[in-house]
Amino acid sequence: KAGVTQTPRYLIKTRGQQVTLSCSPISGHRSVSWYQQTPGQGLQFLFEYFSETQRNKGNFPGRFSGRQFSNSRSEMNVSTLELGDSALYLCASSLTSGRVSSYEQYFGPGTRLTVT
Amino acid sequence: AQSVAQPEDQVNVAEGNPLTVKCTYSVSGNPYLFWYVQYPNRGLQFLLKYITGDNLVKGSYGFEAEFNKSQTSFHLKKPSALVSDSALYFCAVRDLWAPRMDSNYQLIWGAGTKLIIKP
Numbered sequence: 665k666a667g668v669t670q671t672p673r674y675l676i677k678t679r680g681q682q683v684t685l686s687c688s689p690i691s692g693h694r695s696v697s698w699y700q701q702t703p704g705q706g707l708q709f710l711f712e713y714f715s716e717t718q719r720n721k722g723n724f725p726g727r728f729s730g731r732q733f734s735n736s737r738s739e740m741n742v743s744t745l746e747l748g749d750s751a752l753y754l755c756a757s758s759l760t761s762g763r764v765s766s767y768e769q770y771f772g773p774g775t776r777l778t779v780t
Numbered sequence: 781a782q783s784v785a786q787p788e789d790q791v792n793v794a795e796g797n798p799l800t801v802k803c804t805y806s807v808s809g810n811p812y813l814f815w816y817v818q819y820p821n822r823g824l825q826f827l828l829k830y831i832t833g834d835n836l837v838k839g840s841y842g843f844e845a846e847f848n849k850s851q852t853s854f855h856l857k858k859p860s861a862l863v864s865d866s867a868l869y870f871c872a873v874r875d876l877w878a879p880r881m882d883s884n885y886q887l888i889w890g891a892g893t894k895l896i897i898k899p
Contacts, residue, residue: 668823707870707889754823767812767831767874771823 666691668772670755676778682743685775689736689757696738697769698730701752710753713738745779752776782807784873786890793861793897801856801893803871812874813854815845818892819867827869830854841865861897868892 669688677683689696698710709722713732730740736757742749756769783806793799805811812831816824828839835847845856856869871890 670823706891709887756824768814768826768829769824770826771816773821773823 668755668757668770670753670772670775672775673773674776674778676780677745678780679745679747681745682741683745683777684739684741685753685755685777687738687740687755687757687772689738689755690770693757693759693770694736695758696732696736697756697758698738698740699754699756700724701754701774702750707754710740742777747779750777750779782873782875782888784871784888784890786869786871786893788893789891790894790896793895795863795897795899796860799858799861799865799895799897801869801871801895803854803856803890805852805854805871805873805888807873807875807888809875811852811854813845813847814872814874814887815839815843815854815856816870816872817841817867818870824870827856863897863899866895866897868894 668690671686675683687696695714697712700708700710710724710728711721711730712719716732716734727743730738732738752774754771754774756771758769785804787802791801814829815827817827818824827843828837828845830837830847836844838844843856843858845854847854854871870892873888874886
């Protein structure tokens with residue numbers, strides 16, 4: 665099976681712009697989670713989607729949003745970019761079906777966002 | 781409060797020597813424990829997990845981890861380190877008793893330990 669793919673891999677934006685990142689999960693995985701990784705803060709949970717519904721959202725401002733499509737692909741959007749948004753954004757998929765979860769996550773390579 | 785601690789920011793080991801990366805946790809209920817590895821410029825890779833059963837869990841690339849309930853620890857080990865094991869290692873825990881414990885919102889991550897294997 666193909667792994668989790670994320671596009672683009674690298675992105676440079678200026679403050680005030682907006683950005684959309686894309687994630688395609690492993691085939692058959694319906695749960696997608698997004699994380700922000702920075703050297704100072706480590707891994708921070710952004711949001712989680714299952715069957716096109718946002719299940720949970722982490723402690724991030726409303727400038728961070730996301731969605732999931734019927735084919736389980738997911739996008740996240742950051743509006744009005746700030747310098748502090750520079751980070752590696754990771755997407756992870758997991759096998760979850762109703763009450764059954766395998767719990768381990770499979771991560772994509774990430775999108776490295778640099779805000780100047 | 782629920783937490784995961786990886787007490788060492790960095791661990792240095794000579795190639796061929798055994799390695800240990802430490803993880804301790806604090807949760808209210810029974811823990812589900814995970815180890816992930818991140819190689820440079822890559823996403824995280826699942827290594828192994830403990831849910832129930834044998835306290836010694838074997839995972840990918842020759843790694844294993846031992847669940848110790850009394851010490852609330854889940855240390856990652858490998859008998860003989862390889863230079864290619866050099867990477868960032870993350871411990872994570874879910875609390876079985878947490879509301880909606882199946883959500884990744886409830887997954888608590890350690891800060892990561894950089895493992896450096898010297899030839």
